[in-house]
Amino acid sequence: MDTSPISVLQHVFGYDDFRGPQKDVIDTLVSGQDCLVLMPTGGGKSLCYQIPALVREGTGIVISPLIALMQDQVNALRELGVRAGFLNSTLGFDQVRATEQALLAGEIDLLYIAPERLLQDRTLELLAQARLALFAIDEAHCVSQWGHDFRSDYLKLDILEQRFPAVPRIALTATADQRTRVDIQQRLGLTQSPAFISGFDRPNILYKIHPKQQPRKQLLAFLREEHPGQAGIVYCLSRKKVEQTAEWLVQQGFNALPYHAGLPADVRQNHQQRFLREDGVIMVATIAFGMGIDKPDVRFVVHLDLPKSIEAYYQETGRAGRDGEPSTAMLLYGFEDVVKLRQMMAQSQGSDEHQRYEQQRLNAMLGLCEITTCRRQALLRYFGEEHTEPCGHCDTCLEPVETWDATEAVRKALSCVYRTGQRFGANHIIDVLRGSDSEKLRRFGHDRLSTYGIGTELSANEWRSVLRQLVANGLLEVDPEGFGGLRLTEACRPVLRGDQTVALRKDLAKSRSAPKPKTGYTDDPLSQDGEVLFEALRQRRKELANENGIAPFMVFHDRTLRDMVRQHPRSLDDMRTVSGVGDSKLERYGEAFLSVLQAQAQEA
Structure with a gap:
């Protein structure tokens, strides 16, 4: 040769x-x-x-x-x-x-x-x-x-x-x-x-980022409405959450498996093999799972907690759609994620320079979550790649974000943080703003502050959104040494003086499934008969994989099977023109797939 x-x-x-x-x-x-x-x-x-x-x-x-x-x-x-x-x-x-x-x-x-x-x-x-x-x-x-x-x-x-x-x-x-x-x-x-x-763009991935509201309900709707029966990865920050989430998904009828470094090696290996070789398995994992994953047909990656950097987010979402087929990356994030990550970074043994750099990367990740413009443009810009036009294939492009003039609410929140001593967390600040009848507030005398009860026009969730966005926008910071206490930054001075207005994004009452994109990445769908043939080829592939003790994609990728459907080769020579069919696989599997194609042609 x-x-x-x-x-x-x-x-x-x-x-x-x-x-x-x-x-x-x-x-x-x-x-x-x-x-x-x-x-x-x-x-x-x-x-x-x-x-x-x-x-x-x-x-x-x-x-x-x-x-x-x-x-x-x-x-x-x-x-x-x-x-x-x-x-x-x-x-x-x-x-x-x-x-x-x-x-x-x-x-x-x-x-x-x-x-x-x-x-x-x-x-x-x-x-x-x-x-x-x-x-x-x-x-x-x-x-x-x-x-x-x-x-x-x-x-x-x-x-x-x-x-x-x-x-x-x-x-x-x-x-x-x-x-x-x-x-x-x-x-x-x-x-x-x-x-x-090369360019960093993955045009087949639809990026979606939502604030946490009812995370399990949001995850369930995503899996059932957008990716039923498909393989994917759900990332969690802690081992405990991995196990609880996997158990809950099984109860909901999904084929879900946990994976983290604390599991016995033989259990991890077994779960990994099942994920690679079985159809429709959902792996719930910490970031211990993933580097070098070769499974091409991962149709979605979900983050139930905030990644600590855009690099980590990009790497982990990149495990979806390696075969180039349409896939989704969904992230759910909340204020508590920021607090937890800040505290983890404060406990790091790295140098001061390294810790500062980690904080900057977390801030960039938060910024990606809170932007109202195209996610893909911001993601690629972080890696030094400029795209002049919005992608048309992320949640902010498909459902433009509503904003509101939050200047007055922001001033109330900043004043409340200042008057409570810049050492209390978001829940306490919200209780003061909403005038909650709380023993803790009375103990600190915060029921007598001028900011007590001045924020009843917003719900607790709406105030949580305000505080989260103020952290993301650099007007507040989380004290990493304490218990998530909020502190003012220099950037908030113009707002408090009345020299600067603030627009914030409106969080939807619930995360809706994104509509199909009008622009950007589109797949070339098969006809109804083509889908039937595709499933028949997948079934034959699964049989051959089981006979050889390998993962189905090691026989042929889905993309190769779709190309077989479109080209409909009638001989081994014809089969050579199908993308992904080399000499060794043609010799080993060519006849088996030709027989499926010929049987379907005879029935047509």
């Missing part, structure tokens, strides 16, 4: 042509140069090192931080006919020895290794004896102290440049702002190497 990059792409992976900067990245690596790649999830990052590893002589070493996923990554490659393996702590002595011998014999194309294992002297000595094609450092933002998922083992990966100077290196990530990008280049010795930065 021709071993040019385009031939490998077509015959091994089954795609006609490269996307975006893939060809330039691959050519750079094949020529022996190092490079940095920033490409959104689902943009085809893995091909940027997999194809050069197959084109160049020797084995490609992939440094991946999540041991639990290596087996599935390797299985997916083996389905393509690629000789792949991994080395990690899940293997027994004989398996390790066999993999090492295969490496030295040149019988492995791609070998996945966790960073902590790579750095062991024994592993470095093993690699020094092998013929190496390249090093791929996946999830490269882990190397940066400014990255949202810093890992100390990644700091030592500069040893690759020292010990293997002739082996090209590629560092890849989907999420890195300018500061993190520079840190990656400096720490990995890539400052003189080309950087390939």
Whole structure:
């Protein structure tokens, strides 16, 4: 077989042509140069090192931080006919020895290794004896102290440049702002190497952000009305909330599983396997679950708590729709999230500079939640990418936000915070404003303040919205050392003096399902008969996956099955033109899917 990059792409992976900067990245690596790649999830990052590893002589070493996923990554490659393996702590002595011998014999194309294992002297000595094609450092933002998922083992990966100077290196990530990008280049010795930065936009994802009102009710409506029977991830901040939410979803009739670092390893592995291999599973998880998830048909990602940064939010929402099909990212957030995250940051052992940076990133995340303009424009602007037109495919574009002149209410709230001593939380401030009959208020003498009872025109929820937006807009701050006490900032002075008006967004009484977009991303729907055939192909795929002990998407992605429906190939030669059908899969599965297509044609 021709071993040019385009031939490998077509015959091994089954795609006609490269996307975006893939060809330039691959050519750079094949020529022996190092490079940095920033490409959104689902943009085809893995091909940027997999194809050069197959084109160049020797084995490609992939440094991946999540041991639990290596087996599935390797299985997916083996389905393509690629000789792949991994080395990690899940293997027994004989398996390790066999993999090492295969490496030295040149019988492995791609070998996945966790960073902590790579750095062991024994592993470095093993690699020094092998013929190496390249090093791929996946999830490269882990190397940066400014990255949202810093890992100390990644700091030592500069040893690759020292010990293997002739082996090209590629560092890849989907999420890195300018500061993190520079840190990656400096720490990995890539400052003189080309950087390939793709657009961050994921046009198939519909972004929706709502204030928490009745979170479980909001989640239930979202799952039943917008994504019935589909696979997705629900992120929670605490392990306890993960378990409670998963249990509650099961009670509501959903196939939901918990996942967090506190669960036994065998339970985590079982739940992960079920999520990858079964249809319609909802994984309720902390952020311990997700990095490197290869499941392409995750149709939604829900955050039931506020992420601590836009980087984290982008990374986690990016696990939806890796196959390019329409998907949704919904975030529910509340004032209590801000308090909890501020307190967690205050307890951090990081330097003062690092803590300040974390606070800035949380403020940016809050700002994204509270904006009244296009979410996608703001999200992309954070990563340095300007889009001149609103996207037409986020909640604020589809349902323009109503605002109101909140100047008088804001002055009342700020005055109340000041007169109560700038040390009480939102609930206490609201009780004072609404004139609640409370023993706590009487104990502090707050029932005698001039601000007592001056805010009865707004409900408790409306005042909560006001205070939340004042924090997001920088007019109030949360005391991280205390118990969520509110304090005035310098920015509030013009408002209190009457020199500045304030418009705030109106929170809807309930979160409505967003209408179908009029612009932006649109999918090419199948006909009614096409959907019937698509389901028949999915059923055949599931049978084949079960027979081979692999996840269904490792046989073919949904997108490949939809292409089969549209093209309706009548022979194996015809099947070669279907996107995602390479030589190995054609030989292994071609006849099975042709028989389904032919049966449907005979019935028509």
